[in-house]
Amino acid sequence: MTESEFTELAAGHALDALSPEDEQAFAAALAAHPEWERHVGASVDAAAFLAETASAVRPPEKMRDVLLARVRETPQERAAAVAPRRGWLVLAASVAVVLVLSLAAVVAGTITSRPVSQTALDQIRQAADVQSTTVALDDGGSVTAYWSVSLAMAALETDGLPQLPSDQTYEMWLVRGDDAIAAGTFTTNADGTATASFDGDLQAGDVMAVTVEAAGGSGSGRPTTDPLIAIPT
């Protein structure tokens, strides 16, 4: 896609007028070209001017009371738990610290589990250049990532990770530059534990990421949700 074509999509996106296919193409193009974000911001600001051409209308007074009461009972997303909706691939690759993200949106479902080989994890742990990081998730679970650049391998262990419904799965990605390379899927045991190794060869600088996708993995070959973890190697 050319930048000129992208600016057309950005305009349509800002007007909420894109078809679902164009919306996907827009998101994919932006993920691959984060420098094009400036077109998005410009279009969104221009669309906001259109909002101001609609006449103001006073809402019913009772709505104010109902809303303010509801707000008092509604929790907010915490700043540290919020991930950017777009361009997270770039953010993941450029931060020096691990992002810790909330799993509040994940719905616990029926228990699924499958046996996972420990071989890859054992190999990594025994490598001379093994590194690991544990990420605590807001909901109480944790994910420990292990990797070895010399072996070009990466794996993770989870504890207390929410079980997903049967139509969803956790998917692993190696984020390299602007690309998210699919690296396999996994599901958790009843107690939220899981062990999984990343498909493909890890390269130094890759970011290990996990997202929630449809069962079988993302059909588009790209992440469709924000990452639960994003660990730079």
Added chain:
Amino acid sequence: MTDDVFDLPVDGAGAVDHVGQLLQAVAGGDHAAFTRLYDLLAPRVFGLVLRVLVDRAQSEEVLQDVFLEIWQSAAQFTPNKGRGRSWIFTIAHRRAVDRVRSAQSSANRDVRVGIRDLDVAHDGVAEDAELRIEGRRATAALAALPSAQREALTLAYHSGYSQSEIAALTQVPLGTVKTRMREGLARLRQVMGGDG
């Protein structure tokens, strides 16, 4: 509610983003700031949602949903990425369009794109002077666009039609609709970015 608290915008460059400041306070759990934000923007947001949905009851529901989302996800607003009111209108518009595209609402969508629909009526609505003045400028800027661009923007933004629906309605190729939207927005931005 007084409207003399807010400074009039000066050329865009030096203006303080008051709505953005309120959003940052709301992100920290400030209920008073949220109430202030509602009082400031609810009439404008409601007017927009009503324009898109036409149906009053549904518009009231969407208005609630919009402000609940603002409360819940205020932390997502990043000041250096745009103005607070743009962030709010983006949420409002997306929710209104999502609702209007559900089957029951589509029959009511407003196809009228006459100049009279661009009128900004403020009688009886207490509103911030800054918003009111910018609303007038935006209306004038929109009215000054070439009619094909204005039509594409208005059908999309105020009536909630998709690009392919607009192509069918106006009997032009999809590519032409896309170009008109881009050019229309660019021109609008140019005019509004200039000095008022």
